[in-house]
Every structure is written in C-alpha cells, then in structure tokens.
Amino acid sequence: MIVGIDAGGTLIKVAYTENGSLHFTKYPIAEIERVATWINELENPVICVTGGKSGVLRSLLNKNSKEMVEFEATHRGVQFLLDRMGRAEDVYVVTNVGTGTSIHCIQNNMQERLGGTGVGGGTLVGLSHLLTGVTDYEEIVELASKGSRDRIDLKVKHIYEGKKPPIPGELTASNFGNDLFAVAGELSKEELLSTVVGLVGETVSTVSVLAARQCSSSTIIYIGSSFIHNSLLKEVVESYTILRGATPLFLENGEFSGAVGAMISL
Ligand code: ATP
Ligand code: MG
Numbered sequence: 001m002i003v004g005i006d007a008g009g010t011l012i013k014v015a016y017t018e019n020g021s022l023h024f025t026k027y028p029i030a031e032i033e034r035v036a037t038w039i040n041e042l043e044n045p046v047i048c049v050t051g052g053k054s055g056v057l058r059s060l061l062n063k064n065s066k067e068m069v070e071f072e073a074t075h076r077g078v079q080f081l082l083d084r085m086g087r088a089e090d091v092y093v094v095t096n097v098g099t100g101t102s103i104h105c106i107q108n109n110m111q112e113r114l115g116g117t118g119v120g121g122g123t124l125v126g127l128s129h130l131l132t133g134v135t136d137y138e139e140i141v142e143l144a145s146k147g148s149r150d151r152i153d154l155k156v157k158h159i160y161e162g163k164k165p166p167i168p169g170e171l172t173a174s175n176f177g178n179d180l181f182a183v184a185g186e187l188s189k190e191e192l193l194s195t196v197v198g199l200v201g202e203t204v205s206t207v208s209v210l211a212a213r214q215c216s217s218s219t220i221i222y223i224g225s226s227f228i229h230n231s232l233l234k235e236v237v238e239s240y241t242i243l244r245g246a247t248p249l250f251l252e253n254g255e256f257s258g259a260v261g262a263m264i265s266l
Contacts, residue, residue, distance in 0.1 A: 001045045004263025006073065006256070007032065007053035009099035010121065011225050015077075015259035024256045026225070029053060036060035048073075048262040068262050071104060075111040077261030078221060081251050089249075091217040095208040096257070097121055097200075097224035097233075103208055105215030114211040119203040121226030124233075128196050132189040140193055141230045147194030151187065154178045168243060175199040194232060201236030209244040218246040223254030 003016040012027045012035050027035055032053065039045060040062050047065035049057055050073040058065055078094055091107045093114070099122040103114045128140045154177035157169030176195060180187075208220045220241055227234055227250060234250060241248040251257065 001042055002263055002266050003039065003042070003045050003047045004073075004077075004259045004261065004266070005035070005039075005047070005049045005051070005054075005057065006070070006258030006262060007035075007049060007051040007057045008225075008258070009052055010125075011255075012051075012053070012057070013225075013256050013259040015256050015263045017263065022260075024253060024259070026255070032057055033060060039063065046266045048266050050074075050258050050262045066262075066266065068265055070258055071102070071111055071113060073261030073265065074223070074258045075104065075106055075261065076264060077257030077259065078106070078223065078251060078254070080260050080264055081253055081257060082221075085252055087249075089217075089219055089221070091215070092219040092221050092249075093208060093212045093215050093217065093246075094221050094223060094257075095204060097204055097222060097226040101204050101207070101224075103211045105211075105217075107216060114214055115207070117203055117207045119200055121200075121224060124196060124200045124226060127199075128193050131192045131196065134189065134193070138229060141197075141232065143190050144193035144197045144230075145232045147188065147190030147192070149191070149195045149198050151183055152176055152178050152180065152191060152195040153198060171243065172198065172202055175202065197230070197232050198236055200226070201233050202240050205237045205240040205248075206244065209241060209246045212246055219249060220246050221249045221251055221254070223251050223257050225255040228255060 006013040014025045050068045050070045094104045096102045097120050101120040102116040104111045134140050153172050154174040156165045156171045156173045159173050238248045
C-alpha cells in the first residue's frame with residue numbers, strides 16, 4: 001500500500017492507493033496515535049508524511065517513512081487533482097484555507113508562497129465557539145447556513161446613504177461593524193455564525209485577490225478542510241472573488257492535496 005499523510009494543525013488527511021484505487025480518509029489531530037497504530041499494522045506500506053505535525057506522527061511510527069515539505073506536497077497534489085478534474089491550468093494561485101490560510105503562486109511548475117493570513121478555519125471554529133458556545137464543526141456550518149448577516153455587517157451602501165458609492169455598495173464596509181449595541185442581546189446563533197463565516201470568507205478571498213496580482217494569473221484555486229460541508233463559505237468566497245475581478249475554482253477533494261502530493265512522490 002502507498003500512503004500519503006498530511007498531518008495538519010487540526011486534521012490528519014490520508015490518501016492511499018490499494019489495488020489500484022485511490023482512497024481518502026481524515027481524522028482529528030487528537031487521534032494521531034490511532035493513525036500511527038493503523039500504519040504500524042500495515043504490511044509493507046510505503047509512506048510519505050507532510051504537514052506541521054509530520055514530525056510528531058513519524059516519531060510514533062515503527063516503520064520507515066519519507067518526509068516532504070508541506071508546500072511542495074500541496075502543489076503536487078493540486079496538480080494531480082486538477083488533472084483528475086480534466087482541468088489544464090498551469091498558472092494559478094492556490095489558497096489553502098486550513099487552520100490558518102496560506103497563499104501560493106504556481107507557475108513554470110514551481111510554487112512560491114505569496115503570503116497568508118491568520119484568519120482561517122481555526123478562526124471559524126474559535127470565534128464561533130466564543131460567540132455562541134457551539135463546539136461541533138458540523139453544527140457550526142449547519143447553523144451558519146441558515147443565518148442572515150444583515151443586522152451585524154455594515155455594507156458600503158449603508159455608509160453612502162442617498163449617494164452613489166465609488167466602490168460596489170454590496171461590499172462589506174465593516175464585518176461585525178453594524179450598530180450592534182441595541183440588538184446584541186437578541187442576535188441568534190444562526191446570525192452570529194453566518195457573520196463569522198462571512199468574515200473568514202471575505203478576508204481569505206480579499207487577501208487572495210491582492211496576492212494574485214503578484215502572479216500572472218487571476219485564477220484562484222481554493223482548497224482546505226474549511227470548505228467541507230460549508231457551502232456558505234464557498235458562496236462567500238466565490239462571490240467575493242468574482243466581485244474583486246478574479247476567477248475562483250474549488251478543487252474536488254482539495255483538502256487532500258497535501259496527502260495526495262505526498263503519496264505521488266513515492
Ligand atoms: P494547517 O494546514 O493550518 O496546519 P490543517 O491542515 O489541519 O491545518 P485543514 O484540515 O485544511 O487544516 O482545515 C482545518 C479546518 O477545517 C478547521 O479549522 C475547521 O474549520 C474545518 N473542519 C472541517 N471539518 C472539520 C472537523 N470534522 N473537525 C474540525 N474542523 C473541521
Ligand atoms: Mg493543512
């Protein structure tokens with residue numbers, strides 16, 4: 001069995017081939033010992049590990065394993081998954097919305113990290129919990145999908161009252177910037193959570209579009225587990241990226257890019 005593992009800050013992603021077919025699984029980082037036990041019990045596996053927790057995982061393995069730099073693994077994996085989707089992009093930006101967010105330019109078959117932001121999937125979970133007490137990721141995204149941001153966010157058009165704004169009025173002028181003091185006590189979990197998703201999505205897409213100016217392509221490929229079951233985040237990122245003049249693309253199984261890149265390096 002050929003196994004690629006991306007042990008990130010929050011989730012461990014595993015890609016493996018068995019009898020010629022490709023499989024994906026993921027585990028919370030708290031279950032790193034369980035993943036190690038699974039690998040230790042495999043017969044003759046070939047293993048490559050990447051991600052910030054790769055050192056921790058490798059220290060738990062009783063088998064030989066290769067290690068790969070995360071950004072390189074992600075780049076290789078994205079190329080593989082693009083091919084699988086029948087896409088032919090060769091110059092593009094990759095924005096990986098993991099626990100944090102990392103942005104890369106791919107051209108001439110090389111990747112360069114353009115930057116990132118600490119606003120990412122970890123912010124989504126952390127801020128959501130602080131505001132509503134909800135801890136479960138699936139519950140957070142489910143409730144967020146039912147909420148409205150109207151009472152919490154301030155749009156450009158709200159500031160430019162009775163006057164044509166110099167930028168699209170639908171842009172958010174201030175996330176959580178509406179006049180909240182009067183309504184704070186009556187805001188629902190759904191409203192608060194959808195606004196958190198809005199904050200994360202708009203930050204990630206704005207930073208990506210700005211970073212894309214350093215890359216000769218305005219196609220931005222979004223990956224990372226923060227998009228799992230999170231169609232609201234996808235919608236926010238898609239519409240904001242388009243509004244800012246770039247072209248978004250969500251990669252199928254994109255959250256496994258690092259794991260796939262590690263696997264195909266073997
Ligand atoms: P990093 O690359 O920054 O080290 P990571 O690789 O662990 O982190 P991802 O797995 O890409 O990051 O994404 C983690 C995010 O995915 C979480 O912060 C959360 O928003 C979201 N997420 C999706 N599914 C889950 C889940 N089952 N449990 C917790 N978070 C989840
Ligand atoms: Mg990661």
